[in-house]
Amino acid sequence: MVESTRIVLASRPVGAPTPADFRIETVELPELREGQVLLRTLYLSLDPYMRGRMSAAKSYADPVEVDDVMVGATVAEVIESRAASFAKGDVVEAYSGWQTHDAVPASSVRKLDPDKAPVSTALGVLGMPGFTAYSGLLKIGQPKPGETVVVAAASGPVGSAVGQIARIKGARAVGIAGGPKKCAYVKDELGFDAAIDHRAPDFVEQLRAAVPEGIDVYFENVAGAVADAVYPLLNTYARVPVCGLIANYNAAGEDEGQDRLPAFYGRILIKSLTIRGFIQTEFVKEMYSDFLHDASGWIAEGRLRYREDIVEGLEHAPEAFIGMLEGRNFGKVVVRVG
Structure with a gap:
């Protein structure tokens, strides 16, 4: 035995x-x-x-x-x-x-x-996290050349792939990460256009300066205070693939603070936003073989680290x-x- x-x-x-x-x-x-x-x-x-x-x-x-x-x-x-x-x-x-x-x-x-x-x-990168980035960004986010894509947890396995794939597709990539070391990695090694430290006291101002033409795609990994800073900067017709809400995962109960849902709905209506939650398994049949082909090639070329x-x-x-x-x-x- x-x-x-x-x-x-x-x-x-x-x-x-x-x-x-x-x-x-x-x-x-x-x-x-x-x-x-x-x-x-x-x-x-x-x-x-x-x-x-x-x-x-x-x-x-x-x-x-x-x-x-x-x-x-x-x-x-x-x-x-x-x-x-x-x-x-x-x-x-x-x-x-x-x-x-x-x-x-x-x-x-x-x-x-x-x-x-x-x-x-x-x-x-060649498994579930990489495929989550690939499918959520390309199927829901649909970044176009010249658009701005923002992703939180940008040094992690999903966020790092999101920003690099956005760059491969011709978009600007702005990453949000925790601490100078992670931000340096996101910008200098992964090639994002900008990296913002969400722990910085002037995080909101730094983010606004990094997206002078607004945000076209926000890949949601975190929620919480990061999302609060991002949503006012979304452009009309922006797309938001909702992948994770890690800031809320350890919450012990319901949030008893102010109900912000009416204001959130108002922003969706006024900006004609597309907000779509997803689980990567729903795209496996349609996209997984393409993902393995594309991601393997990008890694070999040094474009996906x-x-x-x-x-x-x-x-x-x-x-x-x-x-x-x-x-x-x-x-x-x-x-x-x-």
Whole structure:
């Protein structure tokens, strides 16, 4: 029998998660069945959406139940196969979650080619975050040459790809990030036209100066105070793909402040705004093959760059996840498990 070390949801967090909300345990996996592959996890992706899965609130996906393994995309090595399509030693993309080993149907995994790109990129720039940026920006944002695209969390895996793809499509890219180091990376290494520190005391004034002709596309990753600064600068017919609301993920309850919804609706009407929430899975059938082709080519050409924040050891996943929600990461957070 194969043992798997795993991290489960010990309790549903109220507000920000704490280490006490997770528990590490070891279990024996059942015998491999026909059509399955046995996987050893190499890399685990940590992503903001996981905070929503820790809650019992109704959402686009079922929550993780207490005592169940935390969900997450993985890159894994096949160590045993009972499926003709996979052999021992193959490297695959899976959705095994926070654990060292898993037995899954072969139909649920995708084979990776380690010679084409580092396999960890299947969790970032060539995976869900990269595709989120590609599909949301091109399908909903539809940037045109000369327009201005603004994206928050611009040093992260989604935001960094959004700005670079906007530039590839001929638009101006303005990134919003936390701290001078991240802003320097966004502008100097990723090639954004401007990078604004949302922690700066004059953030609102800096943002206004960076978009003298207004904002045509705002890729929403954050909400909160960043969105408050952006929305007054949106041009008529601006498009807003709503990808994430990380500023609100740790909220403990309903906001009891002033109801700003009427003013928000008024801005949508007056400026003829298009605001569209999306989950990247809805565009997979239509756009994923184009994404892999385009993104792989852009990486090879040096036009699409990425940064990974590697964490060593599955046992450090809870701490890294909590830090990511607080903005302590720098790039795509990946746990090296194996």
